Amino acid sequence: MSDIVEQEKLLDCPFCGATDEGFHLQASQSQDLAGNPKDWSVECDECAGYGPTAPTQAEAHAEWNTRSAQAKDTEIARLREALEKCRVQFRFYEQNHLAKYAPWDLELLRKGIVNVPAGRDAYEKALTNAEFAEMCEATLTEKTS
Numbered sequence: 001m002s003d004i005v006e007q008e009k010l011l012d013c014p015f016c017g018a019t020d021e022g023f024h025l026q027a028s029q030s031q032d033l034a035g036n037p038k039d040w041s042v043e044c045d046e047c048a049g050y051g052p053t054a055p056t057q058a059e060a061h062a063e064w065n066t067r068s069a070q071a072k073d074t075e076i077a078r079l080r081e082a083l084e085k086c087r088v089q090f091r092f093y094e095q096n097h098l099a100k101y102a103p104w105d106l107e108l109l110r111k112g113i114v115n116v117p118a119g120r121d122a123y124e125k126a127l128t129n130a131e132f133a134e135m136c137e138a139t140l141t142e143k144t145s
């Protein structure tokens with residue numbers, strides 16, 4: 001039985017991000033102690049990450065790609081969660097800085113027409129935090145491919 005098959009493109013290494021350039025990721029067949037061919041796995045020569053193992057080369061490719069896709073989804077979910085925490089924190093500090101001003105002073109600051117007793121520092125910090133919160137919100141609402 002031949003394991004030479006039409007090879008699907010391998011997804012990036014889930015451990016180090018190496019790409020399928022024909023030399024970083026390769027299916028290889030392991031041998032048992034007697035030197036008999038055993039099973040196949042994709043191996044990354046950048047980080048030595050490998051597997052899962054499978055009885056055929058094609059299955060080893062499919063297993064690698066399944067894990068790689070799952071790893072990507074997990075990574076995206078982790079980054080989205082971190083970005084959401086950043087968004088909440090930026091909004092918290094925005095409101096925290098704005099709370100230093102009376103409503104009528106805030107109105108003057110927004111119009112930029114007069115100095116207020118508490119100065120402009122906290123207002124500038126509030127604007128900066130709002131800007132970062134908006135960046136988080138824009139990124140979180142973008143579609144992922």
Ligand SMILES: [Zn+2]
Nearest residue numbers: 013016044047
């Ligand atoms: Zn790797």
